[in-house]
Amino acid sequence: xxxxSKLPHHGVPEHQPVAGGIAARARAAAGAxxxxxxxxxxxxxxxxxxxxxxxxxxxxxxGKTRVLTTRIAHILSQGRARPQEILSVTFxxxxxxxxxxxxxxxxxxxxxxxxxxxxxxxxxxxxxxIHAELVQLKSNFTVLDVDDQxxxxxxxxxxxxxxxxxxxxxxxxxxxxxxxxRGLSPSQVPAGEAASFxxxxxxxxYATYQERLKILNAADFGDLLLENIRLFRENPDVLRQYQxxxxxxxxxxxxxxxxxxxxxxRLLSQAPSRPGRPLxxxxxxxxxxxxxxxxxxxxxxxxxxxxxxxxxEEGSPLDSEFAPGGAPxxxxxxxxxxxxxxxxxxxxxDDQSIYGWRGAEVDNILRFxxxxxxAKVIRLERNYRSTGxxxxxxSHLIAHNEGRLGKTLRTEDVDGEKVTVTGSWDSEEEARAxxxxxxxxxxxxxxxxxxxxxxxASFQMREFEDRFVTLGLPYRVIGGxxxxxxxxxxxxxxxxxxxxxxADDLAFERIVNVPKRGLGDATVQLLHDHAxxxxxxxxxxxxxxxxxxxxxxxxxxxxxxxxxxFDRWRAQREVTSHTELAExxxxxxxxxxxxQKDRSADAAGRLDNLKxxxxxxxxxxxxxxxxxxxxxxxxxxxxxxDEAVSLMTLHSAKGLEFDNVFxxxxxxxxxxxxxxLDEQGRAGLEEERRLAHVGLTRARRRAKIYFATNRRIHGTxxxxxxxxxxxxxxxxxxxxxxSKGGSGWGGSGGYGASRFDNLESxxxxxxxxxxxxxxxxxxxxxxxxxxxxxxxxxxxxxxSDSFSRTKRGPMVIEGELVAKSTGTTSxxxxxxxxxxxxxxxxxxxxxxxxxxxxxxxxxxxxxVVDSFVERA
Numbered sequence: 001x002x003x004x005s006k007l008p009h010h011g012v013p014e015h016q017p018v019a020g021g022i023a024a025r026a027r028a029a030a031g032a033x034x035x036x037x038x039x040x041x042x043x044x045x046x047x048x049x050x051x052x053x054x055x056x057x058x059x060x061x062x063g064k065t066r067v068l069t070t071r072i073a074h075i076l077s078q079g080r081a082r083p084q085e086i087l088s089v090t091f092x093x094x095x096x097x098x099x100x101x102x103x104x105x106x107x108x109x110x111x112x113x114x115x116x117x118x119x120x121x122x123x124x125x126x127x128x129x130i131h132a133e134l135v136q137l138k139s140n141f142t143v144l145d146v147d148d149q150x151x152x153x154x155x156x157x158x159x160x161x162x163x164x165x166x167x168x169x170x171x172x173x174x175x176x177x178x179x180x181x182r183g184l185s186p187s188q189v190p191a192g193e194a195a196s197f198x199x200x201x202x203x204x205x206y207a208t209y210q211e212r213l214k215i216l217n218a219a220d221f222g223d224l225l226l227e228n229i230r231l232f233r234e235n236p237d238v239l240r241q242y243q244x245x246x247x248x249x250x251x252x253x254x255x256x257x258x259x260x261x262x263x264x265x266r267l268l269s270q271a272p273s274r275p276g277r278p279l280x281x282x283x284x285x286x287x288x289x290x291x292x293x294x295x296x297x298x299x300x301x302x303x304x305x306x307x308x309x310x311x312x313e314e315g316s317p318l319d320s321e322f323a324p325g326g327a328p329x330x331x332x333x334x335x336x337x338x339x340x341x342x343x344x345x346x347x348x349x350d351d352q353s354i355y356g357w358r359g360a361e362v363d364n365i366l367r368f369x370x371x372x373x374x375a376k377v378i379r380l381e382r383n384y385r386s387t388g389x390x391x392x393x394x395s396h397l398i399a400h401n402e403g404r405l406g407k408t409l410r411t412e413d414v415d416g417e418k419v420t421v422t423g424s425w426d427s428e429e430e431a432r433a434x435x436x437x438x439x440x441x442x443x444x445x446x447x448x449x450x451x452x453x454x455x456x457a458s459f460q461m462r463e464f465e466d467r468f469v470t471l472g473l474p475y476r477v478i479g480g481x482x483x484x485x486x487x488x489x490x491x492x493x494x495x496x497x498x499x500x501x502x503a504d505d506l507a508f509e510r511i512v513n514v515p516k517r518g519l520g521d522a523t524v525q526l527l528h529d530h531a532x533x534x535x536x537x538x539x540x541x542x543x544x545x546x547x548x549x550x551x552x553x554x555x556x557x558x559x560x561x562x563x564x565x566f567d568r569w570r571a572q573r574e575v576t577s578h579t580e581l582a583e584x585x586x587x588x589x590x591x592x593x594x595x596q597k598d599r600s601a602d603a604a605g606r607l608d609n610l611k612x613x614x615x616x617x618x619x620x621x622x623x624x625x626x627x628x629x630x631x632x633x634x635x636x637x638x639x640x641x642d643e644a645v646s647l648m649t650l651h652s653a654k655g656l657e658f659d660n661v662f663x664x665x666x667x668x669x670x671x672x673x674x675x676x677l678d679e680q681g682r683a684g685l686e687e688e689r690r691l692a693h694v695g696l697t698r699a700r701r702r703a704k705i706y707f708a709t710n711r712r713i714h715g716t717x718x719x720x721x722x723x724x725x726x727x728x729x730x731x732x733x734x735x736x737x738x739s740k741g742g743s744g745w746g747g748s749g750g751y752g753a754s755r756f757d758n759l760e761s762x763x764x765x766x767x768x769x770x771x772x773x774x775x776x777x778x779x780x781x782x783x784x785x786x787x788x789x790x791x792x793x794x795x796x797x798x799x800s801d802s803f804s805r806t807k808r809g810p811m812v813i814e815g816e817l818v819a820k821s822t823g824t825t826s827x828x829x830x831x832x833x834x835x836x837x838x839x840x841x842x843x844x845x846x847x848x849x850x851x852x853x854x855x856x857x858x859x860x861x862x863x864v865v866d867s868f869v870e871r872a
């Protein structure tokens with residue numbers, strides 16, 4: 001196809017190869033491009049349909065990432081656009097990196113010229129930095145994280161004499177974030193919502209907060225899109241520039257877009273308006289209209305559209321708000337007749353829309369063909385991940401939802417094992433049963449990295465963590481503390497942020513007295529008072545105050561030295577690499593010395609983290625690029641190669657896949673969540689069902705569902721009934737199994753006798769599988785040695801000499817079976833044969849201080865403290 005920049009002159013007829021001619025036969029002989037090999041018919045159609053709006057309904061495991069990247073490769077190879085003319089939007093940095101990697105493999109260096117491939121927020125931030133002055137910012141503005149937002153809001157609440165305990169700053173931060181997710185500036189927030197916080201002052205504080213951000217030369221995450229919308233709305237020429245620039249728009253995970261993301265995309269996806277034409281002609285009313293949850297309102301007519309209603313109906317408010325290609329102009333001329341529809345391709349799955357609680361609107365994807373009349377909808381239904389039984393169960397379950405476009409996942413793979421459903425007496429037995437299953441998988445050679453436990457609520461994790469400590473199973477909690485959230489890393493970043501942007505008050509305040517400089521709360525308060533009165537940043541207030549006598553001599557001298565240090569570091573920034581500058585700052589500020597003098601157990605680890613921080617800066621060209629990355633990165637860095645069970649919530653599991661997936665807690669009130677049902681009704685139930693669908697489709701080979709008859713929630717035991725989702729599974733694809741964690745307390749699911757009906761189970765003749773292993777190990781080992789299966793086995797053996805009561809169980813720190821090194825050298829050597837009371841015989845394969853990695857003959861590789869083993 002002819003490249004847009006090389007259109008033929010109007011006097012020269014366009015050439016096409018003659019059918020059957022030399023050119024046509026040569027093209028046929030060349031065959032299809034290599035990147036199209038291996039695509040199934042639906043995938044290939046999605047790749048090659050380049051003109052007009054396209055919605056790709058990509059079910060779980062159907063290869064949507066491959067379709068997206070191959071589509072970009074096809075656009076480039078066909079000469080339809082240059083790399084810088086393609087806008088490709090993802091939701092996570094991980095997805096953006098994967099797309100760039102795949103494109104690099106397909107096209108080589110072409111991917112290097114794609115500056116507009118990234119997340120919503122990274123692209124929005126890039127546009128804002130180019131046009132910062134138009135939204136009252138400077139190009140080096142700081143992007144605040146949640147911690148900084150809360151600290152700033154606390155200051156504003158204090159200034160308004162609002163009790164932070166009754167009206168927490170974190171609650172207000174969440175409220176403001178929800179307003180920004182809906183595209184609402186302070187003047188657009190409905191009066192009722194604005195008055196719902198701080199004795200009616202919520203809206204006023206939101207306005208003051210936005211004003212303060214401008215003074216600090218800062219923006220929060222919501223602003224990266226909200227300010228983009230304002231930029232485009234108030235500057236039609238800027239909007240027209242980007243509409244002309246982007247010849248193709250591609251959007252990943254479209255079902256997860258919120259209102260602000262939707263508005264941003266719809267603005268860019270319109271055909272360019274005529275110069276001088278007001279934006280309100282193109283998109284009348286919508287950007288000024290208040291948007292309430294589940295409702296899109298037309299400011300011109302006052303009509304309201306409930307989400308999920310009037311999809312595709314003529315005359316709905318969005319018909320006039322977002323006329324494709326532009327609405328009729330004042331002169332009656334229809335822009336649609338002049339301009340072609342934008343080439344936009346959205347990829348998503350309405351059955352995996354599970355983020356309504358954070359503003360995602362599933363209705364955005366359900367009404368795509370209404371927003372873009374004539375859009376082509378392509379369904380990807382061939383699953384390349386899961387077995388037949390798993391897909392059949394997931395498809396049958398999600399078919400109970402009414403608000404969906406509809407598709408049925410299928411596979412050409414074997415049916416595999418059926419989905420299992422197991423009942424247990426209580427949540428403790430549930431954890432024991434899953435622990436038994438995991439040990440069995442480990443004994444059969446399964447890699448623990450291919451095992452995941454997906455819970456509905458994070459409080460469910462504790463019992464599994466306790467159980468894994470007892471069993472010695474290594475695990476990782478996905479979604480736990482991140483590297484950049486550690487205190488020492490935040491402090492170091494605060495120094496670097498203050499160097500990069502002197503107006504970053506929150507960063508400066510964090511380290512003004514770290515390490516201790518004698519600058520207490522009174523000094524900081526004085527600086528705040530001066531900054532507010534003069535309407536200047538805190539750092540400039542400090543520069544002014546050190547020239548007066550308002551501070552005591554000692555504090556004034558310390559503050560003057562700090563100001564001079566920052567001036568010197570900023571000067572060095574121009575002639576020194578950012579990595580070397582970071583080392584200089586940490587040393588000259590005394591921060592490194594502070595931790596060197598600290599005698600706490602974790603001081604050494606903090607120093608190692610600071611070194612790692614400096615190393616992590618090497619891959620970035622400059623300090624600002626590094627800080628931008630830190631602000632936007634959302635993915636947790638894990639230690640590759642560590643074999644461990646993954647423990648996470650169902651929401652965190654989206655996009656992941658594992659051979660073996662355990663799904664505990666399928667009970668009414670927990671899953672589906674009673675709170676969600678109470679707050680959202682049927683819409684909430686359908687989102688919970690989509691969440692169940694996501695959980696099932698994470699499994700490649702085995703999906704195992706559990707429920708408990710009794711569960712302790714927030715310290716209170718409750719009797720529960722199985723989830724309604726269990727009855728929505730197809731009987732042909734499900735197998736009912738008996739709990740392996742039972743203790744003779746009744747039948748499967750606890751519907752037999754009570755655990756208190758059999759008091760013998762508390763004696764020394766404990767009959768659990770773990771106890772049987774312990775007895776067998778003791779008989780084989782002799783000399784009082786004994787294996788152990790868990791906490792309940794230890795309870796039953798207090799009258800026996802099988803266990804040493806002076807021994808402690810292995811420690812688990814941050815989800816791995818490790819122990820804190822004492823700094824001493826272990827008495828063991830590599831390849832020493834050893835014996836462990838629980839895991840039996842093995843040999844040492846790695847030594848780290850007093851921590852040993854041992855390859856056990858039956859239990860596999862474990863990390864333990866050397867005091868828990870002895871030479872064999």
